[in-house]
Amino acid sequence: MNTTICGLQWGDEGKGKIVDYLTESADIVARGQGGNNAGHTVIANGTKYVLHLVPSGILWENKTCVIGNGVVMDPVGLCQEIQTLEEQGISVSPQKLLISDRAHVVLPYHRELDAAREAALGKNKIGTTKRGIGPTYADKANRIGLRLADFRDEEEARELIDIRLAEANELLERHGLPTFTTDEVLDAVRPAITRLLPHVTNVIPTLHAAWKEGQTILFEGAQGSLLDIDFGTYPFVTSSNTTAGGASTGSGLPPNAIERVIGVCKAYTTRVGSGPMPTENEDISAYFHARGMEFGATTGRARRCGWLDTVLLRLAVMVNGVTDLAVTILDGLDERDVLKICVAYDIGGERHEFPPSSRKDWEKATPIYEEMPGWLEDTTKARSWSELPQNAQNYLNRLTELVGAPVSFVGNGPEREQTIIVEK
Numbered sequence: 375m376n377t378t379i380c381g382l383q384w385g386d387e388g389k390g391k392i393v394d395y396l397t398e399s400a401d402i403v404a405r406g407q408g409g410n411n412a413g414h415t416v417i418a419n420g421t422k423y424v425l426h427l428v429p430s431g432i433l434w435e436n437k438t439c440v441i442g443n444g445v446v447m448d449p450v451g452l453c454q455e456i457q458t459l460e461e462q463g464i465s466v467s468p469q470k471l472l473i474s475d476r477a478h479v480v481l482p483y484h485r486e487l488d489a490a491r492e493a494a495l496g497k498n499k500i501g502t503t504k505r506g507i508g509p510t511y512a513d514k515a516n517r518i519g520l521r522l523a524d525f526r527d528e529e530e531a532r533e534l535i536d537i538r539l540a541e542a543n544e545l546l547e548r549h550g551l552p553t554f555t556t557d558e559v560l561d562a563v564r565p566a567i568t569r570l571l572p573h574v575t576n577v578i579p580t581l582h583a584a585w586k587e588g589q590t591i592l593f594e595g596a597q598g599s600l601l602d603i604d605f606g607t608y609p610f611v612t613s614s615n616t617t618a619g620g621a622s623t624g625s626g627l628p629p630n631a632i633e634r635v636i637g638v639c640k641a642y643t644t645r646v647g648s649g650p651m652p653t654e655n656e657d658i659s660a661y662f663h664a665r666g667m668e669f670g671a672t673t674g675r676a677r678r679c680g681w682l683d684t685v686l687l688r689l690a691v692m693v694n695g696v697t698d699l700a701v702t703i704l705d706g707l708d709e710r711d712v713l714k715i716c717v718a719y720d721i722g723g724e725r726h727e728f729p730p731s732s733r734k735d736w737e738k739a740t741p742i743y744e745e746m747p748g749w750l751e752d753t754t755k756a757r758s759w760s761e762l763p764q765n766a767q768n769y770l771n772r773l774t775e776l777v778g779a780p781v782s783f784v785g786n787g788p789e790r791e792q793t794i795i796v797e798k
């Protein structure tokens with residue numbers, strides 16, 4: 375069954391682990407959006423792998439991994455990632471990793487432009503990962519981006535970079551940031567692009583052939599639904615469609631090829647970067663940080679933590695068409711005696727079941743909570759739904775009632791075997 379896995383919060387929901395788990399029965403694992411702003415940590419056979427651009431199917435033998443057209447690809451970052459994987463004994467051959475020739479390339483000036491934009495925003499900054507993601511997608515939309523196909527002929531790439539730099543340098547100069555010559559840009563990426571070109575191909579016929587042959591394709595979403603450029607907490611979002619539709623537009627496999635959407639959420643809420651987070655709570659943040667939990671895989675930043683927010687999840691379940699929920703890090707709540715669930719927002723005295731759109735309303739949104747008793751038991755050893763404490767089952771059942779999707783997976787620890795499959 376072709377499946378998309380999407381984050382339902384602000385990223386970092388633990389999608390990598392669920393993807394890794396489902397990869398066992400997949401033939402192809404694909405990425406359709408985002409770039410190396412993402413960081414997926416997968417622990418397999420006691421080894422920790424941190425993946426940014428490479429789909430986590432790479433950790434398995436005989437799986438094909440695809441980086442689709444919707445991904446923005448930092449060639450230097452990707453080569454470093456491949457090198458680290460190879461040092462860890464994982465083979466990354468051109469047969470195993472296919473990269474769309476339509477994918478846009480993150481170039482050194484994109485990272486500088488990202489920094490310039492953030493500096494210009496001052497206290498309103500987005501808190502980006504500074505990987506050049508926004509400027510690369512902006513160039514794509516402005517039709518001045520470079521795609522991998524353009525690098526098959528360096529002279530063509532040179533001409534396009536010349537045109538782009540004329541404007542980019544002006545902006546960088548204004549911010550007192552380093553400017554670039556075309557040669558500098560090409561020299562910076564040439565070894566990486568040369569290394570990657572054997573992987574670069576038209577992936578669309580490959581995906582369609584796999585679909586028609588009845589193979590299983592798994593899409594690994596990056597970031598989360600509330601970081602979606604259309605449905606998230608705009609402008610505090612990333613620059614791609616992180617929701618399920620992004621898998622199709624970002625790969626060339628149509629929506630009707632995708633039969634299942636697994637929405638991944640933590641048993642609580644976290645966020646990195648700026649922007650509204652109604653259930654953010656200092657006590658919960660301190661609780662996780664004291665346990666060494668909730669520091670970002672990509673930037674190492676401490677994440678903001680808070681109670682489970684079903685207002686966000688209700689919207690995310692709708693726009694993704696979630697068929698199954700995967701609730702991760704349930705064990706994170708093992709030591710809390712009382713759990714709060716945000717069921718609605720109060721905005722200016724009015725009750726709202728769905729997140730607002732306007733920036734002003736987001737600022738005013740205060741959570742309306744329901745309280746449930748915690749379970750105060752170690753859940754990490756449970757291997758089935760029935761082994762979970764009754765109060766944990768009640769908490770998950772209430773989540774289903776509030777957001778309208780069934781819980782099919784429960785994560786209760788970082789190891790592969792710490793994923794409970796909920797029998798229907």
Ligand code: IMP
Nearest residue numbers: 385411412413501502503611612646647
């Ligand atoms: P950008 O994607 O680097 O432009 O950052 C935009 C926003 O998305 C910032 O708030 C980042 O912290 C956030 N973000 C981007 N990628 C991730 C991710 O993989 N996990 C969590 N947050 C992310």
